[in-house]
Amino acid sequence: MKPAHRSEQGAQGEEPQPLAAPLNAYLDYARVQRRLAPRSLVIYADALLRLQDLAGQSGMALLTLRPHQARSLAAKLHGEIELGPRSMALHLSVWRGLYRWLGAERLVEINPFDGLRAPKAAKPLPKALAVDDAVQLANFSSSSADAAQAVDARLEARDRCMVELLYGCGLRVSELVGLDAQAGPASLGWIDLQAAEATVLGKGSKRRSVPIGAAAMAALVQWLQVRGQLARSDEPALLVGQRGARLGAVQIRASLKARALAAGMPTHVHPHMLRHSFASHILQSSGDLRAVQELLGHAHITTTQIYTQLDFQHLAKIYDAAHPRAKKKQ
Template sequence: MQALDPELQRFTEHLRVERRLAARTLAMYGDALAWLQASAAASGVDLQAAQPHHLRGWTAQLRVRGLGPRSIAIALAAWRGLYRWWGRHGLVAQNPVDGLRPPKAPKPLPKALSVEQAVALADHLPEDGDPVLVARDHAIAELLYGCGLRVGELVGLDLTASGAAAGWVDVADASAHVLGKGGKRRSVPVGAAALAALRSWLLVRAQLADAGEPALFVSRRGTRLTASQVRQRLQLQAQHAGLPTHVHPHMLRHSYASHLLQSSGDLRAVQELLGHASISTTQVYTKLDFQHLARAYDAAHPRAKKRS
């Protein structure tokens, strides 16, 4: 990295000592400031006299260099911080970086399992495992895929609807009542497969659970299962089921939503079942649904090979 001018060095020292930035963040900011310094020198511009159009040009050069949206956002944060710091010390009258925004990063589509993969995972019952843990893990997979629960909602489930319960499953009513993001409660139907798995787990739960433990799902220690433990067990279950991809709880939620939408086409219903505050959050699954239709077209239509 190019040696920074004294003024820029004083700013990075401020970031290190007073702001206490992490070493990696400090290094990225240092690279961004070195690029800013070099760009100003090449343009014959005094950094403290730089105008917004100078900063826009230097930002455009970052894109020409092939930097991605995240890297450009880091550079702009470093530059904005520098000019804000100079402004507090009376060295500049305005912040020329204000108003500059990095390009939007493309949002990757959520990864979902195929119907066959999801069913294989939910149905998988290893014969050589501890029967109690097998019953618990089976019920967990069925509820994650069958109800579209977030992992936090799942581990928050209690046996009964006590006053302190974040959520619970009503076996008689075939419904799950959960506390979602933003303290928003919702109820979702529990299918026959999930109910059967849940009943099997409830028959053996007492072999693990501590006396008086309210949690529906407990660990070997008898206390409430954590989200991290659910992730570990689900990944192990996926490996044993022969799934070719890394599986995590949210992938089952994505699969639940995608498969519901493929079958029903009812975006509003999927929004309610997922507990999304905005329909725009749910609309990402329409893209997954289109991918599913496109694959079906490619596999079946006699003209598919002509499609560009």
């Protein structure tokens, strides 16, 4: 493998700096034994070169690096180079892996980066549609002449069913992909029309049943009336494509994106945004966090609690718009 160097150095006209032999050997190990992707190897090479640079500038020998020196190098990532928490975490992960390998090769006695962690990155709040936008997306119907064609009408019925199940039931895209039109011996998930429920297989192979509301049931029934005209005779999947086979997650994302654009949504819409919208709107209406946890299939209530922040943002906007004391004096 050729010695690695940072692309920005070459762009500035500087001579590419080769990695020291042990670091280059680790990069070869990551390429051959761990089979890292080319992009990952570039990231590893950059992190290793940064370690070499920082240690060299501070007069530290890499093979005798001590924990207090490792902490000093980590501090430089944050203070001098001003890396964010995620980039810091990535660098420290590469450096820990390097010293783990050096230890296995008996080139170092300790891993100075063991136990050293980057500052926690602030978790961004999930993005949810406003209620009116979510309803508009679900109710959207193409008015173009081409939509009158049989196959387009079928796909439109399918896509409306898709949106209603994502937003009306709070499903993950993987759960939607796994739904069969009815229960079968190999089904991961299925629809029970009589009980108005969808049974899905969530994270950790945990099953749960979620109610299907009236609007989603109407869209589901409409789709099932034409599904047989598209689906192969032996295809159990609820949602199928034009070739009659089960829709995959990529196809669902693409269909949802196209529908959202046609419906004039103010932002890019993806399947998980509809799940966020479901949780946020249920919480705004009921205030029952435990119920939202059960409906979403979260193992821990702490995962669901992020929606209380969205709920507070919603209430704060109402307050700012309606309360006379919230308005600034002119």
